[in-house]
Amino acid sequence: GAVVSQHPSRVICKSGTSVKIECRSLDFQATTMFWYRQFPKQSLMLMATSNEGSKATYEQGVEKDKFLINHASLTLSTLTVTSAHPEDSSFYICSAIDLGQGDRGYTFGSGTRLTVV
Amino acid sequence: GESVGLHLPTLSVQEGDNSIINCAYSNSASDYFIWYKQESGKGPQFIIDIRSNMDKRQGQRVTVLLNKTVKHLSLQIAATQPGDSAVYFCAEIDSNTGKLIFGQGTTLQVKP
Numbered sequence: 001g002a003v004v005s006q007h008p009s010r011v012i013c014k015s016g017t018s019v020k021i022e023c024r025s026l027d028f029q030a031t032t033m034f035w036y037r038q039f040p041k042q043s044l045m046l047m048a049t050s051n052e053g054s055k056a057t058y059e060q061g062v063e064k065d066k067f068l069i070n071h072a073s074l075t076l077s078t079l080t081v082t083s084a085h086p087e088d089s090s091f092y093i094c095s096a097i098d099l100g101q102g103d104r105g106y107t108f109g110s111g112t113r114l115t116v117v
Numbered sequence: 118g119e120s121v122g123l124h125l126p127t128l129s130v131q132e133g134d135n136s137i138i139n140c141a142y143s144n145s146a147s148d149y150f151i152w153y154k155q156e157s158g159k160g161p162q163f164i165i166d167i168r169s170n171m172d173k174r175q176g177q178r179v180t181v182l183l184n185k186t187v188k189h190l191s192l193q194i195a196a197t198q199p200g201d202s203a204v205y206f207c208a209e210i211d212s213n214t215g216k217l218i219f220g221q222g223t224t225l226q227v228k229p
Contacts, residue, residue: 006160042221108162111158113158
């Protein structure tokens with residue numbers, strides 16, 4: 001089945017620095033990927049939709065200049081948290097759509113635990 | 118805005134019993150629903166899905182029921198096992214945007 005690889009799984013960074021998270025579709029091409037953020041004991045909140053070759057679409061309240069998304073190829077989307085602050089500490093999860101599986105093709109990465117100190 | 122919500126934040130069941138996890142949705146235009154299981158520190162895992170033209174769908178030990186009249190979705194797990202302990206989310210696909218929107222989540226605790 002479809003596999004999405006997310007890297008790194010855990011990262012600790014200092015306040016003010018930037019962190020890049022990668023999301024790769026390993027055995028399918030994904031023109032669309034989604035980025036979610038999840039705080040402890042809460043649901044997944046959609047941050048943005050990443051479209052290959054075009055600008056990402058951000059959900060209301062998500063700062064596009066803080067959460068930079070690049071989807072330069074059909075198998076890779078990156079999320080960069082710029083000038084990170086402790087309140088950005090969260091679990092970030094990506095999802096890629098495998099059109100070959102129809103509506104079932106929302107495959108998730110294993111998530112990235114970001115801790116900003 | 119539109120959202121998918123869950124009734125119970127935590128459900129505790131005895132091993133071997135059946136579990137029922139409920140979900141309410143508000144977008145009447147949604148035509149496709151998915152249940153996911155999320156274990157600690159991992160991404161969501163597909164369990165079962167259902168389209169709006171169906172009332173019931175069965176998988177292995179799991180059944181999803183859809184009541185469009187009251188916009189209610191449920192996940193039934195038969196003979197619950199310790200490995201079923203996780204957080205369960207219902208989600209809907211916005212037919213206009215293709216976005217997958219998650220509900221609140223229910224933590225299922227299975228007691229041995």
